Amino acid sequence: MTSFVQIEIEIKTDKDVLKARREAKLMAETVAFGDLDTVRLTTVVSELARNIVKYADSGVCSIAVLKGSGVTRFRCTFWDSGPGFEDIEAALRDGFSTGSTLGQGLPGVKRIADRFSARSTEKGALIEVDIVQARQTRASKRYG
Amino acid sequence: MKIPILKHGDILLTSFQDDLTDRDALNLQADLLEMIERFGTRAVLMDVTAVEVIDSYQAKMITETAAMTRLLGCEVVLSGIQPKVAMTLVELGNAMAGIRTVLNLQQGLNMLQMVVDRNEVDADLGEETPSDAVDDQGDVQAEFRNESSSSAQGGSAGAAKKPPPYG
Numbered sequence: 528m529t530s531f532v533q534i535e536i537e538i539k540t541d542k543d544v545l546k547a548r549r550e551a552k553l554m555a556e557t558v559a560f561g562d563l564d565t566v567r568l569t570t571v572v573s574e575l576a577r578n579i580v581k582y583a584d585s586g587v588c589s590i591a592v593l594k595g596s597g598v599t600r601f602r603c604t605f606w607d608s609g610p611g612f613e614d615i616e617a618a619l620r621d622g623f624s625t626g627s628t629l630g631q632g633l634p635g636v637k638r639i640a641d642r643f644s645a646r647s648t649e650k651g652a653l654i655e656v657d658i659v660q661a662r663q664t665r666a667s668k669r670y671g
Numbered sequence: 672m673k674i675p676i677l678k679h680g681d682i683l684l685t686s687f688q689d690d691l692t693d694r695d696a697l698n699l700q701a702d703l704l705e706m707i708e709r710f711g712t713r714a715v716l717m718d719v720t721a722v723e724v725i726d727s728y729q730a731k732m733i734t735e736t737a738a739m740t741r742l743l744g745c746e747v748v749l750s751g752i753q754p755k756v757a758m759t760l761v762e763l764g765n766a767m768a769g770i771r772t773v774l775n776l777q778q779g780l781n782m783l784q785m786v787v788d789r790n791e792v793d794a795d796l797g798e799e800t801p802s803d804a805v806d807d808q809g810d811v812q813a814e815f816r817n818e819s820s821s822s823a824q825g826g827s828a829g830a831a832k833k834p835p836p837y838g
Contacts, residue, residue: 541693548724549690566723566755570763573726632727635763 532557533591536576538607539584544576547588555601558594560660567639568601568658574636575605575654583609583651599660600641608651674699676706681787682714682780683707687722687733696732700739707743713790714783715740718776720751730765737770746786748772750779 532554536547551572555565572590579586586607593600637643642657674695677684683706685699706712717737719725725733737747749772752760760767773779 545690545692552723563755563758566753566759567762569724570726570759573724574728574763577726577728635727635765638764639759639762 529593529595531591531593533589535587535589538576538579538586538588538605541577541580544573544580547576547590548573551590551601551603554590554592558592558599560599560601564658564660568603571636571639571656571658572603574632575603575656578632579605579607579609583607586651601658603656603658605654606651674702676703678706678710679716679780680784681712682716682783683710683712684716684718684776684780686718686720689721689723691729696736700736703736704739704743707740707745713745714786715745715747716776716779716783717747717749718751718779719749719756720753720776722751722756723753725752725756725760727763727765730760730767734767734770746783748779748782750774750776 534550534554536543536550538544538547548569551569552565554560555568560568572588576588579588584607586605586609588606589604591602591604593602633645636656639658640656641659643655645652645654647653674685674688674691676699677686683703685703691699703715707715715737717733719733722729733749737749740747747770749767749770751774752767752772771782773782
């Protein structure tokens with residue numbers, strides 16, 4: 528049996544970042560996502576929600592989980608109405624930063640996530656990440 | 672939510688929680704520095720055992736708090752990073768550089784107690800000339816020099832694994 532749950536959270540302040548993390552953690556616990564995968568999920572949610580607070584006036588974070596026979600997949604979408612990324616390729620390169628952190632946001636998220644897509648227009652940015660419950664070792668993905 | 676700062680002898684101890692707002696973090700930094708100044712503290716232990724998520728923003732907040740205490744002359748140590756958090760941090764590309772780390776609270780207290788004790792020895796030795804110190808307390812001077820060179824190694828790789836000299 529397949530189940531699907533989705534929630535949406537408006538992101539404006541640091542308190543909303545905490546809220547998004549809490550919701551993600553709760554959903555992960557509900558579907559027995561596992562300790563390490565839960566940390567991967569909440570860290571990614573925290574990182575991307577924080578970007579909305581830092582670089583845009585406001586945005587929306589949606590967290591969806593699809594639990595099927597065999598695999599549990601979280602799909603998180605982050606949309607903001609900010610200025611968008613001028614050069615999205617550059618933003619994905621390690622070390623790039625316009626802010627005061629060391630540009631470890633997006634490239635790090637891309638490494639952790641099982642699927643990552645980012646789109647940017649002058650109307651805003653849309654980032655979509657998947658976190659899948661790992662059933663085999665992820666070493667091959669990291670070092671292969 | 673106010674983060675408590677505990678005084679454990681000459682060591683200040685603070686325990687980060689998960690639901691820390693930006694305001695809480697700023698208040699913690701201010702409170703910590705104020706207490707260091709008030710008590711003349713030389714050693715600070717920051718514990719993150721209860722922290723389940725550390726993203727790059729929080730990692731920066733932690734390392735910056737540590738840097739502030741160092742500017743006030745403190746030795747600062749971070750304890751209790753959970754294994755799953757450590758794995759995620761490294762994958763995120765953030766190895767919390769610039770801060771000494773230990774496994775848990777007890778190791779942190781042991782390490783910082785050595786710092787506090789060494790500072791007391793410093794104060795005693797300061798009243799003698801170097802040659803007097805070598806003649807009368809050759810052993811203690813040698814121990815002190817060993818400790819100095821090991822603490823000069825930076826980062827978490829330099830976390831001392833030697834037994835305490837006075838233990």
